[in-house]
Amino acid sequence: MASAGTRIAVSAGVGCLAFLTLAVGAATGVVTALTGGTSAGAAPSDSALADIPPTMLALYQQAAPTCPGLPWTVLAAIGKVETDHGRAPSLVSTAGAVGPMQFLPATFQQYALPVPHGGAEPPTPWDPADAVHAAARLLCAHGARGGHDLQAAVYAYNHAQWYVDKVLAQAAAYAGTTGPGRPAPAPSQAAATAIAFARARIGTPYEWGGTGTPGHGYDCSGLTQAAYAAARIPIPRVAQDQYNAGPRLPAGTPLLPGDLLFYGSSPAAITHTALYTDNGRIIEAPRTGIPVREAPYRRQDLHFVGATRPTARR
Known part of the structure; x- marks a missing residue:
């Protein structure tokens, strides 16, 4: 250099x-x-x-x-x-x-x-x-x-x-x-911090109820809560409460890096959450036996319910 x-x-x-x-x-x-x-x-x-x-x-x-x-x-x-x-x-x-x-x-x-x-x-x-x-x-x-x-x-x-x-x-x-020749939307500083935190945990074991305390892994909402704690934005602990806390994005709103995506059978039955990174991908703590990973956000094994944008509360 x-x-x-x-x-x-x-x-x-x-x-x-x-x-x-x-x-x-x-x-x-x-x-x-x-x-x-x-x-x-x-x-x-x-x-x-x-x-x-x-x-x-x-x-x-x-x-x-x-x-x-x-x-x-x-x-x-x-x-x-x-x-x-x-x-x-x-x-x-x-x-x-x-x-x-x-x-x-x-x-x-x-x-x-x-x-x-x-x-x-x-x-x-x-x-x-x-x-x-x-x-x-x-x-x-x-x-x-x-x-x-x-x-x-x-x-x-x-x-x-x-x-x-x-x-x-x-x-x-x-x-x-x-899209062809178009830059992807850039994350805000808070969203970039949350994404960077989550990406650094890729490979960490899944643990039901885990919040990443020393010697422990993460479950889905434990990872998203910890990621936004790193960005100094408090969000609730469990996926349903995180979805309820919003602010929710109206259907059809383009997703931005840092948005939280939620899955389940209905808005009142949220079972999974993940952090959107762009290009149709998420960082998630999926389930027992599968460590934290980056994966497509639309999949046959997940029913997408909606998204929130924690950074909009700042």
Whole structure:
């Protein structure tokens, strides 16, 4: 990783002004598609869900809303290009950059504080939570806030146009869509936090009555309650009460990331709830023997009753 001139890379084609102009123009189009007037970016595409480890995906989605206008996909793309989300054989570069986001230690110290939830104390570029949040702060300081200039922000990370193009192209691949060429709606900061919390629990065992206390798993409503508690929005404990608490969405209302979806035989007989993530998918704690997972929200084994939007109560 290179910040403020710490690593300069030059490709042969960059010296050609015509080539550079075309590359910048293409990158500008990608930036427009990525931001789409939103602050948190799109929902994960299938390729993002397949490629990004759930814990890292959760960190990218948690860190991005700390800089309004920074799509989480850009953070994820940097993590991919730098170290394949921490899976590279070595997390130490020839220039001395270290950790999953490849920070030079001196640069990391400029953006290390405050320590994020789950980060190491004292903060270190080797800790994924510390590193991802520091990367968000660096990008924010160099143009990402408000989506003002994502190209400049990424260029500050590594001073090379090829790097900017590669990161933005990867970010676009990680962004889901709701239709041909249309960005998926971005979650609010509270919804993004709830989704990130739930996604980080994928693989946790199902436990009837479970609320995720140490040594225990989740049931469906225990997971959704805990996810929104992480976003500082209190909701009731059981699925029926969560549905009754609303605010309910009228039939036909387009779903947004973070909405709670409810299933059962009728509005008065709710038996299951899940957190909507977009692209027709939910994160749910399904039933005994099946851990927390991401799955389609319309299925033959579930009768969809309706949805609520807890974030609308703020």
